[in-house]
Amino acid sequence: MTSTARRSTVPTIATLLAERARTHADKHFVRFREADFTYVDFDRRVRSLASGIRAQGMGGVVPTLLPNCADAVALWFAASRAGAIWAPLNTGFRGIGLAHAVNLTGSRDLIVDRSLVDPLLGAVKHLEHLERLFVRGLDEEASGALSRLGRRLTVLPFEAVVCADDGASPHGPSSPADPSLLIYTSGTTGVSKACELSHRYVLGQAALLAGAAQVHADDVIFCPYPVFHWDATIGTVGPALHLGATAVITERFSVSRFWADVRRYGVTVFDFMGATLTFIYNQEPREDDADNPARLGWGVPMPAFQADFERRFGVRLAEGYGSTELGVIVFHDLDDTRPPPPGSCGRCLPEFRLRIVDDGGRPLPPGSVGEIAARPAAADDRHLMMTGYYQMAEANREAFHDGWFHTGDLGRLDEAGNLYFEGRKKDAIRRRGENISAFEIEQVIESHPAVVEAAAYGVPSEFTEEDVALAVVVRDGHELGTGEILEYCRDRIARYMVPDHVRFLDALPKTPTEKVSKRLLREWHVPPAGPNR
Numbered sequence: 001m002t003s004t005a006r007r008s009t010v011p012t013i014a015t016l017l018a019e020r021a022r023t024h025a026d027k028h029f030v031r032f033r034e035a036d037f038t039y040v041d042f043d044r045r046v047r048s049l050a051s052g053i054r055a056q057g058m059g060g061v062v063p064t065l066l067p068n069c070a071d072a073v074a075l076w077f078a079a080s081r082a083g084a085i086w087a088p089l090n091t092g093f094r095g096i097g098l099a100h101a102v103n104l105t106g107s108r109d110l111i112v113d114r115s116l117v118d119p120l121l122g123a124v125k126h127l128e129h130l131e132r133l134f135v136r137g138l139d140e141e142a143s144g145a146l147s148r149l150g151r152r153l154t155v156l157p158f159e160a161v162v163c164a165d166d167g168a169s170p171h172g173p174s175s176p177a178d179p180s181l182l183i184y185t186s187g188t189t190g191v192s193k194a195c196e197l198s199h200r201y202v203l204g205q206a207a208l209l210a211g212a213a214q215v216h217a218d219d220v221i222f223c224p225y226p227v228f229h230w231d232a233t234i235g236t237v238g239p240a241l242h243l244g245a246t247a248v249i250t251e252r253f254s255v256s257r258f259w260a261d262v263r264r265y266g267v268t269v270f271d272f273m274g275a276t277l278t279f280i281y282n283q284e285p286r287e288d289d290a291d292n293p294a295r296l297g298w299g300v301p302m303p304a305f306q307a308d309f310e311r312r313f314g315v316r317l318a319e320g321y322g323s324t325e326l327g328v329i330v331f332h333d334l335d336d337t338r339p340p341p342p343g344s345c346g347r348c349l350p351e352f353r354l355r356i357v358d359d360g361g362r363p364l365p366p367g368s369v370g371e372i373a374a375r376p377a378a379a380d381d382r383h384l385m386m387t388g389y390y391q392m393a394e395a396n397r398e399a400f401h402d403g404w405f406h407t408g409d410l411g412r413l414d415e416a417g418n419l420y421f422e423g424r425k426k427d428a429i430r431r432r433g434e435n436i437s438a439f440e441i442e443q444v445i446e447s448h449p450a451v452v453e454a455a456a457y458g459v460p461s462e463f464t465e466e467d468v469a470l471a472v473v474v475r476d477g478h479e480l481g482t483g484e485i486l487e488y489c490r491d492r493i494a495r496y497m498v499p500d501h502v503r504f505l506d507a508l509p510k511t512p513t514e515k516v517s518k519r520l521l522r523e524w525h526v527p528p529a530g531p532n533r
Contacts, residue, residue, distance in 0.1 A: 012199050013180065013241060014050075014081035014170040017043050020244055028246045030237065031265060032070050039244075042074065044165070049078035052161035054168065056134075061105040061182065063087040065098075065112040065120065068251045071136065071158075072227045073237060075111065080180055080199075083171030087182040087194065088228035092494030094119055097440060099126030100191050101184055104391060108132060111158065114142045121145060122491075124152070134158050176200030176383050182390050183230060183324050185435060192437070194390040195324045197234070200383040205327035206238025208351060208384075212331035213298050213318065215269055217243045220293075222267040224253040224276075225433065230324045231271050255279040262292050272299035272317075273433040274464030281309055290314035298331075300345070301421070303464055321345035321372075321419055325386045325405055329354060329374050330419050344418040351384060353377050356413055361401050369422050372411040373404040427518070429458035430465045434496045438518075441499070444492045445470065445485070450478035455508050457518040459501065459525045467500035471508060471521055480504070501525070 020029070021043035029039040037045065049071075053062060062079045064086070066072040072088065079086040087105045089098070098119060102110060108129050112120055114137035135142060136158035146155045180202045182194040215221065223236035232249055240247035248265045250257075253276055262270065281303070294315045302319040303309070310317055319340075321330035332346040340346060348354040355363045356370040364370045376384040385405060388396040399406055408426035411419055429436040438456040445454035452473040458466030474480045482502045489498045509520040 011203060012080045012170060012173060013202060013238075014046065014077050015172070016203070016241055017046060017077055018170060020241065024244045027244065029240065030070065030073060031246065031248045032068070033250055035070055037070060042070075042077075045070070045074045046077040046081060047165040048162055049074055050081035050170075051163040051166040051168070053078055053082040053084060054166065055163050056109070056161060058082070058107075058109050058161075059084055061085045061087050061107045063089055063102055063105045063107050063110050065089045065091060065110060065116050066136065066227070067091060067113055067115060068227050068232070068249055069113075073233075073249070076181060076233065076237075081170045085179045085181060087184075088233075090184055090192075090228050090494065091116055091119075091226065092496055093123075093192075094494060095122055095444075095492045096126055097192060097493065099123040099128075101194070102130060103128045104194055105129075105182070106391075109134065111136065111161065114138060117142045117145055121148070132156060134161050173199050177387060179387065179390075181233070183233070184228070185324060191440070193392055193395055196387040196390040197324075198383045198387050200381075201327065201386060202234055202238060203242065204351075204381075204384045205234050206242040208349060209235060209328050210239040210242055212320070212328060212334075212349060213239075213269065213296060214334050215239050215243060215245065217245050219243070219268045220246045220248060220266050222248045222250075222262065222265065222270040222294075224250045224258070224261070225271075225273075226252075229433075230327075231433075234327070235271060255283060259289075259292055262294050266293050268293055269296045269298070270294060272297050274299075274301040274303050275432045275461070277303055277309065277317075278463045281305055281312075285312065296334075301464060319345050321411075321421060323407060323409075325399070326352075326374055326407070327385060341414065341416075341418050343420050344414070345421055346419065347417045348374075348419065351377055351381070354413075354419065355404075356411060357404075357406070361404075361406070366413050366415045369410055369412045371425055372407045372409045372419070373401075374407070375404045379403075429456065429468055431458070431461070431468055431496055431500075432463070432465065434494075436468060436497050441468070441470065441489075441493060441497055444489065445472065447492075448480075448485075448488055450475050450480045453508055453516075455516045455518060455521060456499065457521050459522060459527070461500075468497065469501040469521070469525055470499040470503070472502065472504050473506065473508060474504060501527075 021040045025040040026038050029042045030037050062084045064075055076086040089101050093101055108131040111134045132154045134156050138157045177198050179196045180199045181197050185193045221236050221240055223232045225231045237247045289312050296316050298318045306317050318332040320328050322328040329352040330346045330348050332340050354374045357373050358370050376382055410422040410425050427438045441456035442454050452475050455471045457469050459469045461467040485502050509517040
């Protein structure tokens with residue numbers, strides 16, 4: 001792409017960053033433990049990486065396998081500036097799951113951190129298109145490990161993607177529908193899917209969340225969750241960019257460092273998961289708990305101890321409802337002085353329409369439990385939600401009906417329009433903020449030579465959301481213990497997918513149609529003294 005590239009009035013994160021670099025040059029944009037970046041510094045880094053992407057001939061999709069770091073976020077902006085699509089891969093993916101995520105992009109290139117080379121080696125035999133690896137932090141040990149690949153892959157240092165600014169203008173999309181990034185789901189009904197998110201989605205959702213959560217330009221927004229998730233990218237960097245505010249991203253959530261980080265960076269707004277709030281709340285109370293700059297925490301699910309948490313830490317908590325596919329579509333009304341009805345997620349934002357439907361897609365009356373379906377309110381603003389699952393036509397046909405996205409979640413609406421989340425229609429497990437595919441766990445367990453059949457399912461967790469439970473049927477003449485099952489999992493699936501509880505059965509309970517009855521498995525579950533982990 002040259003400086004004569006076509007221009008467009010459709011904004012992107014790269015064009016908005018360039019504007020903020022002019023208007024907010026010396027203000028902090030993103031802060032990491034490794035380094036802080038002003039708007040102008042970050043724009044300079046993005047221009048360098050975009051030039052490198054062009055020089056290396058990377059086009060289409062640019063996948064990355066990186067931990068939380070400045071370069072991970074900068075590559076999103078750089079890909080946008082170069083006219084490419086950023087695909088941040090879940091760093092917990094392993095084996096066939098990781099290979100599927102890479103293959104889906106169709107890219108011949110992958111940018112990977114040195115710390116994640118070993119998991120990638122375990123997936124190499126399943127990779128279909130990959131030709132070049134750009135390794136961040138490439139050292140002799142990693143080079144030696146990669147040399148075992150022979151001529152299959154060309155290994156280059158990440159510095160090969162860092163070039164002097166070539167002066168090219170940001171690539172402009174021809175339509176708001178043009179994709180900005182792919183965010184992977186956790187494969188709630190099968191293999192992981194990649195949500196194709198347009199430029200309109202990214203900037204529109206950032207503005208929606210900023211408005212609903214009443215975030216302002218002088219706020220500091222904190223997220224300790226992975227950059228391959230919605231929360232860190234669109235939910236944190238997005239509103240900061242939209243407003244000219246500051247985003248803080250740490251490498252991971254740490255209960256012992258949480259309030260220290262809030263105080264160190266002057267955090268005023270943070271997002272939470274039910275489990276992380278539980279970890280924070282369970283810490284020994286201190287006299288200075290309320291001595292912090294935070295005013296608002298938003299997230300899901302809201303724990304029962306909300307009121308006590310708010311009093312103890314001097315911060316307001318707000319809940320909403322959404323998904324990567326839809327973005328945030330429901331949020332508590334922060335202007336309402338009355339507390340929201342217990343158990344409610346809030347009311348639908350005016351930019352969306354929401355309804356509860358039966359199995360035939362027909363709307364249900366208030367009070368009825370059914371599937372949550374939603375769409376943008378304006379027909380000409382359909383790209384305020386995801387464009388679709390990338391390269392997965394059949395999945396899109398199943399999910400979209402007459403413009404409505406069917407979430408697979410169950411809920412109900414009261415007469416005032418408050419939404420109540422009632423569980424999942426999909427065969428999925430929600431653990432510590434991750435949507436986990438039971439199918440993916442079962443596929444791995446059933447590859448064990450001593451296993452006849454396995455079923456993964458969610459059970460209530462003491463930390464809110466769910467723990468991963470596993471029922472296993474062992475082949476006649478074989479012996480298998482919990483420790484061996486867990487060890488087998490750890491080498492083949494993401495850490496957050498490894499079961500918390502394992503039980504062995506002579507046979508799995510079945511429905512009349514011979515499907516595994518996970519309802520019965522959940523009813524049979526008796527929590528042990530402690531999880532297997």
